[in-house]
Amino acid sequence: MYVYSSSEYSIIMQSFSPSIGGLSPRYVIMGFLYFHPMHGYDLHKCLSSDLHEVWHVSQSQVYSVLKNLNRYGLIISTHLNEGKKRGRDLYSLTDQGRSEFITWLYQPTPVSVRSIRVEFISRMYFASQLSGELCDQLIKEQVGCIRAAITELKSRYQRIPPTQLFNQMGLELRIRQLNGVLDWIEHIWPSVLELESM
Numbered sequence: 001m002y003v004y005s006s007s008e009y010s011i012i013m014q015s016f017s018p019s020i021g022g023l024s025p026r027y028v029i030m031g032f033l034y035f036h037p038m039h040g041y042d043l044h045k046c047l048s049s050d051l052h053e054v055w056h057v058s059q060s061q062v063y064s065v066l067k068n069l070n071r072y073g074l075i076i077s078t079h080l081n082e083g084k085k086r087g088r089d090l091y092s093l094t095d096q097g098r099s100e101f102i103t104w105l106y107q108p109t110p111v112s113v114r115s116i117r118v119e120f121i122s123r124m125y126f127a128s129q130l131s132g133e134l135c136d137q138l139i140k141e142q143v144g145c146i147r148a149a150i151t152e153l154k155s156r157y158q159r160i161p162p163t164q165l166f167n168q169m170g171l172e173l174r175i176r177q178l179n180g181v182l183d184w185i186e187h188i189w190p191s192v193l194e195l196e197s198m
Contacts, residue, residue, distance in 0.1 A: 023114070023115065025047070025055050026069060028122050029047075030097055031126040032047075033093045035129065039088050039091070040091065043062050043091070044058075044062045050125065054117070070091075073094055077089040077091050104123075108138075108145045111146055113178070116146075116181050120142060128192060132195070136193060142185065149178060
């Protein structure tokens with residue numbers, strides 16, 4: 001199997017569709033497949049039940065992502081005959097796909113309110129099925145990234161001339177939003193760690 005370079009792979013993954021506000025559900029689909037093979041219908045069912053307030057993805061969009069993942073060797077499909085019924089494809093991750101998913105899982109989420117709401121929650125969903133220690137690690141790293149971003153934004157704010165009111169307003173809003181995200185993380189942190197004991 002051909003192994004893509006990091007630059008080639010970046011271009012490939014940026015081309016995946018569909019994306020939702022610039023965020024693609026590809027890693028979420030890979031996450032479900034990381035734990036066990038699934039049919040496309042069941043993947044959509046899991047998304048619709050477990051993460052329906054995070055992702056809004058149609059069944060056709062799920063199959064579109066699966067098609068691209070298969071094309072680039074991140075998943076394989078096995079066609080299963082079901083008697084008189086129409087056969088279905090069973091999807092599973094390749095070794096490369098498993099590696100890519102784990103790489104994504106351990107990365108901090110980009111520091112924006114939308115990315116935190118979609119990608120960070122998705123990471124926590126899958127990390128919680130692996131270990132509480134991983135959840136704790138990812139949360140601590142995310143908090144560090146957000147605090148660093150707030151510090152940088154505050155520094156930029158101080159350099160804006162008083163006459164540039166609307167630039168000040170834009171940065172102040174971002175700072176307040178990220179402080180709100182930090183408060184939210186502190187609030188949900190204990191609940192996420194309790195999942196391991198349930």
